Amino acid sequence: MILMEDIIREGHPTLRTRAQEIPFPLTEEDQKLASDMLEYLINSQNPEIAQKYGLRSGIGLAANQVNSLKRMFALHLENDNGELLSFVAINPKIVSHSVEKTYIPTGEGCLSVDRQVPGYVPRYARITAKFFTIDGEEKKLRLKGLPAIAFQHELDHLNGIMFYDHINKENPFAPVPNSLPLDGE
Template sequence: MAVRKIRSYPDPILKTPTLRVDVIDEDIKKLVEDMFDTMYAEDGVGLAANQIGEPLRLMVIDTTPKKESPPLKLVLINPELIHAEGTIRYREGCLSFPGLTVEVERYRKVRLKALNLEGEEKEYELEGFPAIVFQHELDHLNGITFIDRVNGLKRRLALEKYYKLQRQRSRG
């Protein structure tokens, strides 16, 4: 178990679509442990493998720390969105954009399928906050960041704020 370095925007791996996981072996299981350790160390609720430099279609989610939703802990390998309905707006943060939050519109309810750590295909229905977390991490796996979901002036202002925060962190 290890805490890994989270890649920060504009690292190119965050804009590169990830590769399917073909074999769930000990290396993948170790990666999943590292992903949970890293996510917990940064007080996150979701993490995609490419955020720690691994270009694989793999994410972990644990909404337990958030009191606003029912507890949910998942390992999703090669996840696919198969149905979505409704919309919801939520102010999201991202471990790859430390300190930045932006309001993003997402689907309110989603159905997805993915492999679990035992290689079994499972379907899940998520609603509200867990659905938001899943979509945020799925975007990462597709080379999309939450800032890509914001247009025009809001996007420019968010990026200016992010770069200002980065400059402050590098000085501090």
């Protein structure tokens, strides 16, 4: 089971390194990593388990964050319709995106960052993503709102990019051109 001490923090070189594509079929080690990452997110959102093991709640976790340079991440959150999106994306890509941007008015957080980083993080409001499941099945998803933001945040990790790299250094709360803030935040 992944615990907070298994999640590396900002400053660690793996967080700034591009992860490598994963060949199929997955090795047992890769399958275990995928299921452990998803299990962490599920556990972190369960108040009893989170308290027992001292887990910070998360909706996404990339392999880089557990010091593994493999192109995979897990997401576990609800979309705008209250449907649960819970999956591991292997070799994920964004194949198209909206011109319109969005951002979370309160800023983004990250399990690898132990501090508040104020500022708007511009993201595409809508994306079409492609990835492979653990079984090697190709999936194509259209995402908007928080799931789209989370997918982009985790994909950035696989490319060695931290969310705060997108914040305007001169004025963290500068208006984001052609954007609407994410509702309900």
